[in-house]
Amino acid sequence: MTGGPVTESPQAGYSSDEIMTVTAARALHDGMTCFVGIGLPSDAANLARRTHAPNLVLIYESGTIGAKPGSLPLSIGDGILAETADAVVSVPEIFNYWLQPGRIGIGFLGAAQIDKFANINTTVIGADYAEPKVRLPGAGGAPEIAASCREVIVVVRQTLRTFVHRVDFVTSVGFGDGPGSRKYFGLTGAGPQKVITDLGVLEPDPQTCELVLTAVYPGVSVAAVRERTGWDLRISADLGEIAPPRPAELAVLRDLIAALPSEGAAR
Amino acid sequence: MAEIVSLAEAIAETVHDGDTVAMEGFTHLIPHAAGREVIRQGRRGLTLVRMTPDVIYDQLIGAGCARKLVFSWAGNPGVGSLHRFRDAVERCWPGPLELEEHSHAGMANRYVAGASGLPFAVLRGYNGTGLLGPGANTHASIAEIACPFTGERLTAVAALRPDVAVTHAQRADRAGNVQFWGITGVQKEAVLASARSVVTVEEIVDELHPKPGAVVLPTWAVGYVAAAPGGAHPSYALDYTARDNDFYVAWDAISRDRETFLRWVDEHVFGKGSS
Numbered sequence: 001m002t003g004g005p006v007t008e009s010p011q012a013g014y015s016s017d018e019i020m021t022v023t024a025a026r027a028l029h030d031g032m033t034c035f036v037g038i039g040l041p042s043d044a045a046n047l048a049r050r051t052h053a054p055n056l057v058l059i060y061e062s063g064t065i066g067a068k069p070g071s072l073p074l075s076i077g078d079g080i081l082a083e084t085a086d087a088v089v090s091v092p093e094i095f096n097y098w099l100q101p102g103r104i105g106i107g108f109l110g111a112a113q114i115d116k117f118a119n120i121n122t123t124v125i126g127a128d129y130a131e132p133k134v135r136l137p138g139a140g141g142a143p144e145i146a147a148s149c150r151e152v153i154v155v156v157r158q159t160l161r162t163f164v165h166r167v168d169f170v171t172s173v174g175f176g177d178g179p180g181s182r183k184y185f186g187l188t189g190a191g192p193q194k195v196i197t198d199l200g201v202l203e204p205d206p207q208t209c210e211l212v213l214t215a216v217y218p219g220v221s222v223a224a225v226r227e228r229t230g231w232d233l234r235i236s237a238d239l240g241e242i243a244p245p246r247p248a249e250l251a252v253l254r255d256l257i258a259a260l261p262s263e264g265a266a267r
Numbered sequence: 268m269a270e271i272v273s274l275a276e277a278i279a280e281t282v283h284d285g286d287t288v289a290m291e292g293f294t295h296l297i298p299h300a301a302g303r304e305v306i307r308q309g310r311r312g313l314t315l316v317r318m319t320p321d322v323i324y325d326q327l328i329g330a331g332c333a334r335k336l337v338f339s340w341a342g343n344p345g346v347g348s349l350h351r352f353r354d355a356v357e358r359c360w361p362g363p364l365e366l367e368e369h370s371h372a373g374m375a376n377r378y379v380a381g382a383s384g385l386p387f388a389v390l391r392g393y394n395g396t397g398l399l400g401p402g403a404n405t406h407a408s409i410a411e412i413a414c415p416f417t418g419e420r421l422t423a424v425a426a427l428r429p430d431v432a433v434t435h436a437q438r439a440d441r442a443g444n445v446q447f448w449g450i451t452g453v454q455k456e457a458v459l460a461s462a463r464s465v466v467t468v469e470e471i472v473d474e475l476h477p478k479p480g481a482v483v484l485p486t487w488a489v490g491y492v493a494a495a496p497g498g499a500h501p502s503y504a505l506d507y508t509a510r511d512n513d514f515y516v517a518w519d520a521i522s523r524d525r526e527t528f529l530r531w532v533d534e535h536v537f538g539k540g541s542s
Binding site for chain 1: 293344353375376402
């Protein structure tokens with residue numbers, strides 16, 4: 001997993017990306033159904049399936065339901081997903097029959113920008129859509145995953161560029177403008193319940209829907225998290241500390257990453 | 268009945284300047300050989316439709332074939348950006364590229380409507396997203412609609428009716444019946460939604476044997492079939508070829524620089540010189 005910021009202390013024995021991925025994997029429980037985006041979410045979901053959640057049902061937007069890849073897929077349509085799936089369905093079917101009715105428990109998403117109401121931007125950086133500073137890939141399956149999965153977990157590295165007061169473009173709705181927005185827009189799922197970063201975990205306040213810091217990794221200070229948040233971040237009264245990755249978790253994760261083509265490329 | 272012809276003939280017969288062309292294949296079975304043939308034939312002013320533009324449309328856009336792109340996710344899967352796409356959007360090179368941007372669910376349903384002969388499809392989607400805004404250029408293809416039975420607020424998306432669909436399949440028989448399996452994406456819908464179609468295949472066989480989960484397009488629903496073994500590369504054809512993940516990684520460097528990209532096109536599309 002090259003290319004990400006590495007902020008761990010040398011004595012920790014694991015990188016910030018590794019504890020993020022392990023923490024995300026732990027959020028998935030055995031037997032859950034999980035709609036998986038590629039990259040960090042897929043890494044975490046596959047780690048969970050290889051450790052504490054062997055019966056986790058992985059669903060990719062390519063139409064592969066119950067995929068059991070022996071190695072990390074590079075794309076959502078790798079052959080290994082189809083060959084190991086319980087069922088392979090068409091793309092219209094995966095969205096219409098499986099995602100839209102709320103059959104899938106967890107949507108596991110990444111983000112280029114996320115704001116305090118957990119709205120996600122993967123479309124453009126810059127205020128003017130027509131003349132973007134950076135053109136990002138766009139929506140993919142994310143808007144409907146964010147709308148219709150029963151819950152959403154976001155996995156994203158935390159920087160001032162990603163954690164912004166207001167996203168430049170709402171690709172996928174978290175809590176919109178705050179309380180009541182999801183209901184107003186007719187979004188049937190509960191929305192983002194956890195945002196897992198390379199510094200810790202944020203969760204929406206049940207009253208205000210604003211993301212609140214609820215846990216940090218060992219050695220990460222609240223001040224460090226605030227410094228990488230583009231709004232006045234609130235801190236939970238009972239701020240927790242995440243247990244460091246266990247050797248078994250790290251070993252499985254490192255095996256998975258090492259087997260990627262070209263050592264994981266620019267993920 | 269489908270005509271079995273060469274790839275060059277199939278493209279020449281179906282893809283014309285200014286056409287709306289849907290080359291589909293969801294990560295799997297991407298019709299790359301056909302895409303390169305469109306570049307070789309010098310088509311211009313195309314409206315390219317595809318859920319995931321991927322490396323195939325990065326090549327067509329960089330080669331100057333496209334005027335407009337209708338899409339839902341434009342990245343190099345698992346690697347990062349499509350640099351030719353970004354160069355066109357951010358810096359208008361080799362020319363401006365008009366965008367019409369949707370979500371996957373929206374695009375998939377637009378193909379379903381086209382294949383069904385209906386003017387639109389209905390889904391729960393888009394509400395609250397910027398995709399409804401003027402920027403995303405979807406105003407002509409998305410509308411709010413009330414359910415006539417319950418009054419629920421839903422979203423209508425306009426049918427896609429491309430001039431031509433281009434897809435890749437594992438095999439066809441000598442009558443032109445087409446069979447593909449594995450991740451089947453939206454190719455069936457794209458072919459049925461389009462006025463004309465080209466299906467390239469790994470091989471043409473005497474008889475199609477049943478495969479679990481396979482889609483069969485009867486010959487009378489297909490325009491042209493052309494043999495193009497390995498024609499999905501760097502994507503793959505399940506049970507025939509493997510996805511060339513290293514190529515997707517290498518494409519990042521090839522496509523990042525205009526000159527490097529143009530040299531790649533000269534060598535690998537037009538077969539000029541070698542490195």
